[in-house]
Amino acid sequence: MDDLKFGTRNKRGDWAPNQPAETAPLFAFPPRLMAILKWLPHYFFPWNALFAASSVAYWAWVIPPVETMKTFGIGWVAWLYAVNAICVLLFYGAFELHLYVLKRQEKRFKYNGKFPSEQKSKAFWFESQNIDNILRTFLSGVTIWTAIEAAMLWTYANGYAPWLSFAEHPWTLAIVALTVPVIHEFHFFCIHRLIHTPILYKWVHSVHHNSVNPSPWSSLSMHPVEHLLYLGTAFYHLILPSNPILMLYQLHYAGFGAIPGHVGFDKVEIGAEKLVDSHAYAHYLHHKYFEVNYGDALIPLDKWFGTWHDGSPEGEARMQERYIRRKEKLAARRAGMEVKGATE
Ligand SMILES: [Zn+2]
Ligand SMILES: [Zn+2]
Numbered sequence: 001m002d003d004l005k006f007g008t009r010n011k012r013g014d015w016a017p018n019q020p021a022e023t024a025p026l027f028a029f030p031p032r033l034m035a036i037l038k039w040l041p042h043y044f045f046p047w048n049a050l051f052a053a054s055s056v057a058y059w060a061w062v063i064p065p066v067e068t069m070k071t072f073g074i075g076w077v078a079w080l081y082a083v084n085a086i087c088v089l090l091f092y093g094a095f096e097l098h099l100y101v102l103k104r105q106e107k108r109f110k111y112n113g114k115f116p117s118e119q120k121s122k123a124f125w126f127e128s129q130n131i132d133n134i135l136r137t138f139l140s141g142v143t144i145w146t147a148i149e150a151a152m153l154w155t156y157a158n159g160y161a162p163w164l165s166f167a168e169h170p171w172t173l174a175i176v177a178l179t180v181p182v183i184h185e186f187h188f189f190c191i192h193r194l195i196h197t198p199i200l201y202k203w204v205h206s207v208h209h210n211s212v213n214p215s216p217w218s219s220l221s222m223h224p225v226e227h228l229l230y231l232g233t234a235f236y237h238l239i240l241p242s243n244p245i246l247m248l249y250q251l252h253y254a255g256f257g258a259i260p261g262h263v264g265f266d267k268v269e270i271g272a273e274k275l276v277d278s279h280a281y282a283h284y285l286h287h288k289y290f291e292v293n294y295g296d297a298l299i300p301l302d303k304w305f306g307t308w309h310d311g312s313p314e315g316e317a318r319m320q321e322r323y324i325r326r327k328e329k330l331a332a333r334r335a336g337m338e339v340k341g342a343t344e
Contacts, residue, residue, distance in 0.1 A: 007266070025039050063080075133211065195225075214261075
């Protein structure tokens with residue numbers, strides 16, 4: 001597959017798509033009906049359908065009987081941890097193996113011309129991005145994921161969260177299911193913006209940003225506080241009229257859904273002909289430039305707040321202009337303080 005039909009590669013070997021990143025047309029005004037119809041299949045396939053299917057499979061084969069979950073027990077919680085860990089290992093590992101270990105598509109469609117294994121950095125445990133990322137994923141990522149999952153299931157089992165049945169409320173639950181990605185986007189944007197405030201960035205979010213060149217294992221490589229905030233998206237189902245399967249979908253959307261944004265490749269080649277879009281470009285730019293694209297572009301929140309970068313020269317100019325304005329503001333504030341200090 002010739003990736004130069006779809007983009008360009010610079011001298012450093014970094015590939016960029018010709019097509020700038022786009023926000024979903026869902027919230028465009030005036031409404032763009034044709035654009036929405038064209039975009040709609042991407043809303044379901046392949047990613048969202050996969051995470052919805054995995055939550056149904058969990059409910060069918062993994063989640064213990066409701067009677068068991070009425071009381072916390074080390075047995076069923078440990079079982080959930082084990083299944084989550086195995087699923088993360090298989091799902092994340094599949095991308096890692098395909099793209100980073102066997103390098104089946106070499107550097108085709110790869111945003112950053114280097115593989116993380118080629119660069120050692122003191123920012124990481126054992127100076128290795130992969131070891132650091134894998135340890136953080138399993139030590140705190142899957143642990144906090146499982147703790148939230150178990151707490152929510154216990155809540156449902158004891159009747160403390162609104163549990164609608166699919167048989168009696170199919171339409172309400174269909175709407176909630178369709179809203180799951182929107183809830184995620186809203187929640188992610190808010191907590192992400194919060195942890196980019198200077199103190200929280202330094203203590204919490206910088207861990208995730210150590211991976212300037214993200215790879216599959218970077219997806220859940222976070223500080224435990226960020227894990228709690230990020231995966232806490234499941235708690236919306238404490239007040240939403242919902243169902244444990246949709247709560248699991250919300251959790252899988254965050255846990256497994258972190259992968260597409262960090263895969264590091266714009267398209268994943270399946271066989272010789274087929275390409276699957278990762279939709280990772282917006283979040284790749286976030287890892288590259290830090291202060292753009294706090295959301296994943298399902299809701300155009302970054303456009304509304306002026307932090308959108310689509311990868312185009314215009315996007316770049318907008319970002320630079322914002323940085324200059326901020327610098328001027330800071331300089332003016334500093335000058336004001338100095339004048340005030342001198343007159344006191
Ligand atoms: Zn990230
Ligand atoms: Zn960030």
